[in-house]
Amino acid sequence: MNRASLLALLLLPSLLGGCGMMRRLSEIGSPPEMTASSDPTKAPNYHPLTMPMPLRAAVSPTPASLWSPGSHAFFPDQRASQVGDIVTVVVSVTDAADLTNETTAARKSSETMGVPHLFGLETQMRAVPMDPSSLVSTNSTNNNAGSGDMRRHETVTLRLAGVITQVLPNGNLVVAARQEMRVNSELRELLVTGVVRPQDIASDNTVPHDRMAEARIAYGGRGQLTDLQTAPWGQQALDILLPF
Numbered sequence: 001m002n003r004a005s006l007l008a009l010l011l012l013p014s015l016l017g018g019c020g021m022m023r024r025l026s027e028i029g030s031p032p033e034m035t036a037s038s039d040p041t042k043a044p045n046y047h048p049l050t051m052p053m054p055l056r057a058a059v060s061p062t063p064a065s066l067w068s069p070g071s072h073a074f075f076p077d078q079r080a081s082q083v084g085d086i087v088t089v090v091v092s093v094t095d096a097a098d099l100t101n102e103t104t105a106a107r108k109s110s111e112t113m114g115v116p117h118l119f120g121l122e123t124q125m126r127a128v129p130m131d132p133s134s135l136v137s138t139n140s141t142n143n144n145a146g147s148g149d150m151r152r153h154e155t156v157t158l159r160l161a162g163v164i165t166q167v168l169p170n171g172n173l174v175v176a177a178r179q180e181m182r183v184n185s186e187l188r189e190l191l192v193t194g195v196v197r198p199q200d201i202a203s204d205n206t207v208p209h210d211r212m213a214e215a216r217i218a219y220g221g222r223g224q225l226t227d228l229q230t231a232p233w234g235q236q237a238l239d240i241l242l243p244f
Contacts (some may be wrong), residue, residue: 032223040176041165049214051195053169056192079201081173085164087201089177089192091209091217093156101148110139122240159206160192172197175212186242192216 040046049149081086113136162177177192178203194212220226231239 024238032182032185035180039177040163046165049166049168049174049195051170051213052170052174079203080164080200080205081167081198083167085166086161086205087164087173087175087196087213088159088161088204088206089194089209090206091156091158091160091192093154093209093217095152095154097150097152099148099150101146103144103146105144106141107142108140110137112137156217158190158219160190162192172213173201175207186221186225188221189218191218199223 033150104234107152115135160179162175164173165176166174168174172195175193177190179190181190192209192212192215194209194215196207196212200211209217
């Protein structure tokens with residue numbers, strides 16, 4: 001291996017983690033910078049959502065009727081229903097899981113096989129020191145015991161305002177909510193996306209997270225405390241690459 005190849009090999013880990021490293025170096029002595037408020041549909045990873053839709057039914061107008069065809073209520077609804085309207089997502093997660101498994105297995109077997117008579121050939125085997133009646137004898141014992149215990153408790157409670165980014169053909173609403181909060185040198189990022197039904201939105205324009213389909217909830221952040229609690233990228237790479 002020549003000197004150029006060796007140098008490239010040594011610099012490869014730095015190049016792979018350079019983007020995050022440069023950002024962290026640029027924030028030395030100052031808190032993490034917050035991103036500017038922007039249109040969620042302009043985000044690089046945004047793409048319109050498609051869902052299974054029922055066939056459209058033709059609605060015939062009714063002459064001299066105060067009821068609009070296709071309406072679900074007589075009076076207009078002031079709840080969020082159009083692209084750009086604001087809706088508040090209420091996230092209240094209290095999950096608990098307790099799983100215990102115990103397995104015990106035992107087995108014992110023995111086999112004995114012989115050929116006392118074989119076309120008279122056993123008389124010719126007398127010169128050989130063996131007993132044809134017990135040519136093969138085997139035995140085995142197997143014991144296996146296993147146990148497992150898993151316990152998990154998670155609690156997340158937050159309220160997050162978002163905007164409607166899409167109105168699907170069947171009337172369901174695609175909601176995207178994002179919020180950043182900076183405390184000293186720690187930046188907290190909250191993200192909630194999903195699909196809700198208009199009738200699940202309360203009169204105060206709130207909707208619980210368990211009424212959201214395809215819900216994605218992220219609560220994380222970055223900053224000095226997060227850096228201290230995160231293993232360095234070199235250690236993470238070694239944990240993946242080393243086979244032991």
